[in-house]
Every structure is written in structure tokens, then in C-alpha cells.
Amino acid sequence: MNRSNLDPAQKPAINLYSDTQTEPSVGMREAMAKAQVGDEQFGTDPTEHALCERVADLLGQQAAMLLPSGTMANLVATLVHCRPGDEMIAEASSHIVSLEGAGMAAVGGTQVRVIDGDRGRFSADQLHEAVRAPNRYRPRTRMVAMEQTTNLGGGAIWPLSQFEEVVQAASDYGLAVHLDGARLLNATVASGVEPSQLGRRCDSIWIDLTKGLGCPVGAVLAGSTVFIEAAWQWKQRLGGAMRQSGVLAAAGIYALDHNVSRLAEDHANARLLAQSIAEMPAFQLNPSEVESNIVLAKLDERLCIERFTSALRDRGVSVSTFPGRRIRLITHLDIDEDDIRETARILEQVSAEQMSPRINENDVSALRSTRSSPARSSE
Numbered sequence: 001m002n003r004s005n006l007d008p009a010q011k012p013a014i015n016l017y018s019d020t021q022t023e024p025s026v027g028m029r030e031a032m033a034k035a036q037v038g039d040e041q042f043g044t045d046p047t048e049h050a051l052c053e054r055v056a057d058l059l060g061q062q063a064a065m066l067l068p069s070g071t072m073a074n075l076v077a078t079l080v081h082c083r084p085g086d087e088m089i090a091e092a093s094s095h096i097v098s099l100e101g102a103g104m105a106a107v108g109g110t111q112v113r114v115i116d117g118d119r120g121r122f123s124a125d126q127l128h129e130a131v132r133a134p135n136r137y138r139p140r141t142r143m144v145a146m147e148q149t150t151n152l153g154g155g156a157i158w159p160l161s162q163f164e165e166v167v168q169a170a171s172d173y174g175l176a177v178h179l180d181g182a183r184l185l186n187a188t189v190a191s192g193v194e195p196s197q198l199g200r201r202c203d204s205i206w207i208d209l210t211k212g213l214g215c216p217v218g219a220v221l222a223g224s225t226v227f228i229e230a231a232w233q234w235k236q237r238l239g240g241a242m243r244q245s246g247v248l249a250a251a252g253i254y255a256l257d258h259n260v261s262r263l264a265e266d267h268a269n270a271r272l273l274a275q276s277i278a279e280m281p282a283f284q285l286n287p288s289e290v291e292s293n294i295v296l297a298k299l300d301e302r303l304c305i306e307r308f309t310s311a312l313r314d315r316g317v318s319v320s321t322f323p324g325r326r327i328r329l330i331t332h333l334d335i336d337e338d339d340i341r342e343t344a345r346i347l348e349q350v351s352a353e354q355m356s357p358r359i360n361e362n363d364v365s366a367l368r369s370t371r372s373s374p375a376r377s378s379e
């Protein structure tokens with residue numbers, strides 16, 4: 001993510017930068033204020049226990065732990081599954097590969113082998129190609145990481161059959177299967193596939209509380225009792241073990257009670273936005289690829305992406321940018337249908353202004369070459 005998109009001094013009126021930008025609601029803050037707490041490290045925080053039990057259940061696993069972030073969930077899981085020099089397989093655009101400072105390498109000595117997938121997903125055949133046959137020269141392939149929904153893949157959802165084929169192939173090779181479910185519940189709401197149906201096939205799986213669920217802090221990592229026991233040692237080592245974390249867990253429980261089924265609204269808003277954008281000549285986007293709350297749109301080559309997003313920002317709309325001239329817009333619980341219509345109007349306005357021939361860079365250079373070449377000017 002391009003943080004330079006954010007101006008901390010000025011909150012955008014319509015913040016589509018990320019669903020991490022939601023602020024805890026009044027109801028959530030009340031639940032946090034009332035939370036019963038203990039000392040998490042001593043195992044005496046009842047609210048933390050309640051959240052972990054609930055998420056373990058939801059994900060079809062035996063046990064769970066609360067962590068400060070999803071990044072730490074990915075790191076802790078990798079540290080449990082892999083020894084230094086082991087290799088993990090992940091999709092090239094995945095968050096664990098591209099947006100976590102190579103924590104698995106920096107802390108765990110894990111090497112990554114990437115698969116070029118389709119919007120963040122890959123096939124069992126591709127996994128088969130990436131797994132190394134054991135011999136003394138090769139790194140030991142130890143783990144495969146998947147993402148549901150895919151973030152830089154534009155919120156794509158793994159079809160259940162494809163997911164199961166990859167998991168089957170992974171278990172044939174004896175690999176640990178890790179699911180980065182930062183937005184797993186978006187996939188649940190969009191697809192109707194229960195999280196436990198995916199979760200019970202994984203060795204580790206987590207959900208983020210700070211994305212569509214709207215909490216201020218936290219992620220919950222689940223696995224077998226043995227996995228979570230090993231994960232606790234890493235959580236402790238990394239400084240992720242907390243104290244009265246029931247305050248945070250209460251927000252998580254509140255979110256599971258109130259903010260899951262409403263994700264359908266975010267998806268409807270993303271679809272609405274995608275349909276509008278698809279009709280604008282300044283963008284390339286296939287609305288049928290918008291499966292959850294993320295809209296990725298490619299900007300026309302005649303436009304400068306920095307200039308475009310800066311004009312959006314001046315009009316109160318914040319988005320993020322990615323390589324390949326793409327802008328990403330994420331819907332969430334602080335965005336309603338009116339915001340979407342307003343965003344579409346502003347996108348239209350800015351692209352019309354910036355596509356206008358007088359200020360278009362290509363046209364300017366075309367004009368220059370026309371001037372310097374009399375032969376062409378007579379055409």
C-alpha cells in the first residue's frame with residue numbers, strides 16, 4: 001500500500017483506502033468499556049477466552065489465540081510450521097509475500113517460492129509444479145499459504161473445489177496448509193460456504209478483526225491444540241502476549257454479533273461502484289470480477305495516476321494505488337450507498353477533466369511532434 005496516499009492531517013470524507021480505516025462504533029466502544037477482563041498471559045481473561053473459543057468453533061478448529069495483528073498471525077504460523085531454511089509456497093501477489101516486510105525471512109529464515117496465480121488463487125497443478133522433490137541440494141518445501149479473499153487479487157474468492165484440490169495436493173506432499181483469512185468472513189457472506197468448511201482442512205487459519213469487522217485492534221489465529229500451544233511460545237517471544245486483552249476481545253465478540261451479515265451491504269456497494277466505473281472510458285475493469293468488497297480498476301494510459309488520485313483526494317475521496325496503474329477502492333461499514341454514488345460522480349468528473357485534450361500529455365507531445373514536423377501537419 002502506498003502510504004503517501006494518506007494525509008494524516010486531513011480525514012477524507014469518503015475513505016475507500018481500506019476497510020482498516022473504519023472506526024469503532026458507539027456500540028462497540030460500549031462493549032469494550034463493559035468487558036470483564038483478567039490477565040491473558042495467566043490465562044485468566046474470560047472475554048479473551050470467550051472470543052478464542054468462539055473463533056476456534058467458527059473456523060472448525062480446536063483452539064485459537066488473540067494476536068495484535070494479522071501480520072503477526074501470518075508470522076507466528078510460519079514460525080510454527082517452518083524451520084530456518086525451509087521453503088513456503090505462496091501466490092506472488094499475496095499479502096504475506098508482498099506487504100509484511102518478509103517477516104518470515106527476517107525472523108524465521110524461511111524462503112518463499114511464489115506461484116503466479118489468477119487474481120491471487122492458484123491450482124493444484126501449479127502447487128505440484130512448485131513443490132520441490134527432496135534431495136540434499138534443495139530447500140525443504142514445508143508449507144503452503146493461501147489467502148481468502150485475495151487482497152491484491154481484488155477480493156477474489158477461491159471456489160471450494162479449487163481450494164479442496166490444493167489442500168489435497170498439499171497434504172499428499174505432507175505440507176502444512178495455512179489460510180490467511182484476513183477477509184474470510186467476506187468470502188463466507190458472498191459465497192455461503194461456512195468458514196469451518198475451509199478451516200477444518202487447514203493446519204492454521206486466522207481472521208482479522210480490523211478489516212470489515214470494524215475493530216480497532218486484533219486478529220484471531222486458530223489451529224489444533226498442539227499448534228496453538230507452539231504458537232503461544234512465538235507470541236510470547238515476539239512480544240504479542242497481552243494482559244487485559246478482554247477489552248479488545250469484547251470488540252471482536254461485538255463484531256461477530258453485529259458486523260458479519262452486514263458485509264453483504266459492502267459487497268453490494270462494491271458491485272454498484274464497479275458497474276459505474278466499468279462504464280467510464282478512463283478505466284478498465286470487469287465488474288464480474290468484483291466478488292466481495294474490493295474494487296481494483298486499471299487507469300487508462302492517458303492519465304497520470306498520481307495526478308488522478310491527488311485530484312480525488314482534493315475532492316475528499318481517498319483510494320490506494322498499486323503497480324500496474326491500478327487503483328483500489330474498498331467498501332466497509334463507514335461507507336453507504338450515497339458515498340458510492342458521490343464517488344462515482346467524482347471519478348467521472350476528475351477523469352473527464354484529466355482526459356480533456358488540452359491537458360492530456362500524449363496530445364501535448366503529439367502536438368509538439370506535429371509542430372516540429374511540417375510534413376505531418378499537412379496530413
Ligand SMILES: *Cc1c(COP(=O)(O)O)cnc(C)c1O
Binds near residue numbers: 069070074095210218
Ligand atoms: C490486512 C491483511 C493482512 C495483515 O493484517 P493486519 O491486521 O493489518 O496486520 C494480511 N493478509 C491480508 C490478506 C490482509 O488483507
